[in-house]
Structures are given as structure tokens and as C-alpha cells.
Amino acid sequence: MFYIYCPYCGEHREEEEFHPKGQAHLARPENPDECTDEEWGNYLYFRDNPRGIHHEIWVHAIGCRKFFNVTRDTQTYEIKESYRMGATPEVTHANDPLS
Amino acid sequence: MQKYSGFGLLKHALTYHENWQRVWRSPKPKKKYDVIIVGGGGHGLATAYYLAKEHNITNVAVIEKGYLGGGNTARNTTIVRSNYLWDESAWLYEHAMKLWEGLSQDLNYNLMFSQRGVLNLGHTLQDMRDIHRRVNANRLNGIDSYALDAQGVQEIVPILDCSSNARYPVLGASWQPRAGVARHDAVAWGFARAADAMGVDLIQQCEVSDILIEDGATVGVKTKQHGTILGERVGCVVAGNSGVLAEMAGFKLPIESHPLQALVSEPIRPILDTVVMSNHVHGYISQSDKGDLVIGAGIDGYNGYGQRGSYPTVEHTLQAIVEMFPMFSRVRMNRQWGGIVDTCPDACPIISDTPVENLFFNCGWGTGGFKATPGSGHVFAATLAKGVAHDLAKPFSMFRFHNGALVDEHGAAGVAH
Numbered sequence: 250m251f252y253i254y255c256p257y258c259g260e261h262r263e264e265e266e267f268h269p270k271g272q273a274h275l276a277r278p279e280n281p282d283e284c285t286d287e288e289w290g291n292y293l294y295f296r297d298n299p300r301g302i303h304h305e306i307w308v309h310a311i312g313c314r315k316f317f318n319v320t321r322d323t324q325t326y327e328i329k330e331s332y333r334m335g336a337t338p339e340v341t342h343a344n345d346p347l348s
Numbered sequence: 349m350q351k352y353s354g355f356g357l358l359k360h361a362l363t364y365h366e367n368w369q370r371v372w373r374s375p376k377p378k379k380k381y382d383v384i385i386v387g388g389g390g391h392g393l394a395t396a397y398y399l400a401k402e403h404n405i406t407n408v409a410v411i412e413k414g415y416l417g418g419g420n421t422a423r424n425t426t427i428v429r430s431n432y433l434w435d436e437s438a439w440l441y442e443h444a445m446k447l448w449e450g451l452s453q454d455l456n457y458n459l460m461f462s463q464r465g466v467l468n469l470g471h472t473l474q475d476m477r478d479i480h481r482r483v484n485a486n487r488l489n490g491i492d493s494y495a496l497d498a499q500g501v502q503e504i505v506p507i508l509d510c511s512s513n514a515r516y517p518v519l520g521a522s523w524q525p526r527a528g529v530a531r532h533d534a535v536a537w538g539f540a541r542a543a544d545a546m547g548v549d550l551i552q553q554c555e556v557s558d559i560l561i562e563d564g565a566t567v568g569v570k571t572k573q574h575g576t577i578l579g580e581r582v583g584c585v586v587a588g589n590s591g592v593l594a595e596m597a598g599f600k601l602p603i604e605s606h607p608l609q610a611l612v613s614e615p616i617r618p619i620l621d622t623v624v625m626s627n628h629v630h631g632y633i634s635q636s637d638k639g640d641l642v643i644g645a646g647i648d649g650y651n652g653y654g655q656r657g658s659y660p661t662v663e664h665t666l667q668a669i670v671e672m673f674p675m676f677s678r679v680r681m682n683r684q685w686g687g688i689v690d691t692c693p694d695a696c697p698i699i700s701d702t703p704v705e706n707l708f709f710n711c712g713w714g715t716g717g718f719k720a721t722p723g724s725g726h727v728f729a730a731t732l733a734k735g736v737a738h739d740l741a742k743p744f745s746m747f748r749f750h751n752g753a754l755v756d757e758h759g760a761a762g763v764a765h
Binding site: 250251264265268269271286287290291293294295296297298299300303305321323324325326 | 589591592600601602603604605649650651652653654658659660693749750751752
């Protein structure tokens with residue numbers, strides 16, 4: 250059972266209050282009409298799937314209902330940090346010595 | 349290979365079963381193979397078996413980092429069916445179904461394949477519309493499929509709560525009588541034994557650490573335990589770890605790995621002689637020959653490689669089971685586990701060539717790969733042998749996510765398995 254910190258509520262709450270919403274920091278192409286099929290397909294369907302540090306979006310579905318980001322290890326399930334939308338993560342694959 | 353038979357069983361009883369032959373060898377890997385298959389689960393072993401049997405390619409290695417059939421093959425709920433909506437997937441799964449029928453004799457190994465039928469329940473008007481549509485689509489493809497009303501369901505499963513008092517009353521179901529269950533471990537062992545007998549090397553405890561690429565084509569794999577093993581063609585059949593292997597080869601797959609869990613109860617007397625699945629309340633259940641109720645749950649929504657599921661999912665699943673079968677409310681659960689499933693955006697597999705020449709992937713089976721085991725191996729073997737996709741595999745190229753020709757099976761495949 251995850252115990253997730255909501256950066257908007259400022260509190261830890263149980264997993265069941267939240268829903269995971271997939272990979273974080275995906276930028277929609279600025280001009281979709283000018284994308285090649287490959288670029289658009291990559292944006293729609295191709296996701297990072299690391300065994301280790303992963304940045305993902307969660308929503309505090311039955312709390313404040315806001316979206317935020319979580320950095321989590323997909324192998325140990327340890328949550329490294331929660332941070333607001335638009336912020337940059339402090340823990341990354343590059344700087345986490347254990348992953 | 350020693351042939352298994354009733355007479356053999358009697359003969360070995362005379363020597364207290366102490367003289368049985370080993371089921372397969374433990375060979376040292378050769379320097380070079382015609383085909384290397386990475387992943388010794390059901391699909392990988394089936395691929396090796398059909399490569400040898402149908403294409404006479406026996407210089408084959410199956411490389412497995414753990415032990416044979418120790419991943420999702422050992423972790424699923426053993427359900428076999430082929431009532432998929434779209435032609436492409438219906439053909440693929442029905443191909444597998446036809447191979448299942450007679451596979452025990454083919455392999456000379458008792459797979460305990462039991463065609464006890466599968467019910468997919470409908471609880472809402474929209475469920476029933478979808479069921480009628482899927483049943484009609486199935487029948488057009490020659491798949492046995494029937495739409496039942498609540499009374500018809502009640503006749504097949506008397507202990508199911510089909511009353512109007514239920515929170516989500518059962519309105520009907522689709523019914524595939526040829527569907528059923530098979531003994532999951534036996535499937536891996538049967539394929540492994542038969543492949544080994546034809547000369548395939550099964551190399552366990554050997555982890556691939558890199559895929560070797562020269563001039564845009566693969567030439568083999570690097571392993572942690574046995575160094576470099578060369579191969580003309582390499583097929584990766586590694587389910588949840590597909591993304592990790594694709595990264596080694598330098599490309600990305602449209603796959604996310606999620607934990608999918610199952611649980612079994614304590615063994616009880618025979619009570620349920622078919623398979624009952626419900627997408628709407630989200631649980632599925634059958635009873636094994638040993639007597640335990642085998643219950644499947646949904647995937648956890650987040651990515652994970654932990655081979656364990658979350659407790660909220662267990663709770664929701666058991667709520668669904670008790671909703672359908674109030675009499676199971678006091679049955680105690682014995683064991684719970686998770687497997688890592690490789691889910692695709694359209695809930696269909698990837699059986700495909702890749703941006704790297706001579707490298708092929710068979711993955712993305714997500715929550716429903718077990719039922720396809722023989723079919724998957726059969727078409728992937730043809731793909732590896734000829735270097736081009738088998739006709740049934742063609743719609744399942746990984747490049748469909750760039751050209752948009754998706755096979756959207758979420759209705760029939762995305763939830764319950």
C-alpha cells in the first residue's frame with residue numbers, strides 16, 4: 250500500500266485516494282499538423298518503461314482532485330518524492346546512485 | 349525421449365518410480381545457433397518446439413534468466429478462450445484454441461486441458477449489447493459462442509447469484525463451451541520436454557545483459573553467465589521485461605509493464621465446474637482440480653516490476669467475487685501473487701520485426717497471453733524461420749502504432765482475463 254504525499258494538500262494519504270495517470274513530463278508536439286506519423290505515434294503510444302526510477306502523474310482523485318508528479322522506483326516501489334506540476338524532479342535516474 | 353503412457357506408469361511403479369528419465373537436458377551453450385530465443389516461458393518454449401517441429405530448425409537455444417516457466421506462465425489463472433471481437437485477434441486466438449485441442453497428445457504430456465466453458469457476464473444493458481455484438485462477430489468467424497439470458501446462466505452455474513436483488517444484477521452472458529482451463533506449469537514443461545527431445549538447448553540461469561548489433565543487424569546476445577552466444581536470428585519473448593530488452597537493442601516499445609495479480613483459496617469440494625468472468629464487477633473465478641478457487645484481479649494502474657500486487661486491488665476483486673457468489677464469503681484465501689504483464693495501448697500483442705534486422709519481438713500480450721501460448725509460439729516460429737511475419741501475425745506489427753492500424757480489443761481483452 251502506497252502512502253503518497255500530496256504536494257497540494259501537504260499531507261500523506263493512502264493509495265486508494267489517488268489514481269496513477271501514466272508517464273509525467275510528456276510535451277504535446279507544438280504543431281501536431283506538421284508531425285510525421287512516427288512523431289505523432291511516438292507521442293501518443295510510446296512511453297518510458299524503466300525498471301528503476303520513473304516519473305509519473307498521479308491525481309488526488311478523492312482529495313483535492315489536483316494532478317501532481319511522483320518519482321518512484323518501479324522495482325522497489327519506493328516513492329522518492331512528490332512535486333507539483335511544472336516543477337522539475339530532484340531525484341532522477343542520473344543522480345540516484347542506487348538505480 | 350521416454351514416451352509417457354499408462355503402461356509406463358505401471359512399469360515404473362514396480363521400481364518405486366526411482367528410474368524415471370530426466371525430463372530435459374541441462375546443456376552447455378554452443379558458440380553459435382541458428383535461432384536464439386530469449387525467455388523460457390510458455391510462449392518462448394512453444395516457439396522453440398514449433399521451430400523444430402514445423403520448420404526443422406533444431407539448432408536453437410532458449411535462454412532463460414530464471415527457471416523454465418517461472419514467470420507469467422506460472423502466475424496466470426489458466427483460462428483459455430478465443431471469443432475476441434475483431435477478426436485479427438479472433439483468428440489468432442482461435443488458431444491457438446485449435447492447437448490446444450490435441451496438444452496433450454502432440455506433446456505426449458498431460459496438459460489437463462479441460463474445455464469446461466467460459467461465461468462472460470453482462471450486468472448492464474450496454475454489457476448485453478456488447479455481448480450480442482461480440483457473439484455475432486465470433487459466430488461469423490466460426491467460433492462457438494452463444495448469448496445467454498440470466499436464466500440460461502443460472503442453469504449453467506446454479507450457485508451464481510442471478511437474482512434481481514444483487515447490487516449489479518446478472519442480465520446474461522456470452523458462453524463459449526470450447527473454452528476452459530489448462531494446467532499452466534504442464535504447458536511450459538510439455539513444450540520444454542518436446543523441444544529438448546528434438547535437440548533444442550534449454551539454457552536456464554542465464555541472463556541476457558546485451559543484444560549484440562553489427563551494421564544494424566543483430567548477431568547474438570551477451571549473457572552474464574555464459575558470455576557471448578551468437579545467433580543468426582534472435583527472438584525476444586520476455587513479457588514484462590520486453591521494454592528492458594528493447595532498450596538494450598536501442599529502440600522503444602509501446603508497452604508499459606504493470607503488476608497483475610491472482611489469488612487462490614483453500615481447497616474445497618467441487619463446487620464450480622466452469623469459468624465465470626465479469627468485466628463489470630471485475631473479477632473472474634474457476635476451480636482447479638485440486639479444489640482451490642482460482643481468482644483473478646485487475647492490473648495495478650501504475651508501472652511496476654515488483655511481481656506483487658496491491659491490497660486495494662485484492663479487496664476490490666474479492667468484493668466482486670462475493671457479490672457474484674455470496675456463498676464464498678467465508679472461504680479463506682491461501683496465496684496471492686503478481687506477475688508483470690506487458691500491456692499495449694490497444695490491448696493486443698506485438699509479434700513483429702523491429703528496427704534491428706534479424707531481431708524479432710513477441711510481446712505485449714498484456715493480461716491475456718496464456719490462452720494464446722501454442723498459437724503465439726506457432727506463428728512466431730514461422731516468423732523467425734522465414735524472417736517475415738506469419739499471415740496471422742501481420743496485423744500485430746509494432747509499426748501499427750505509427751501507421752494507426754490498431755486492433756482495439758479493449759472491449760474483449762482489456763479488463764478481465
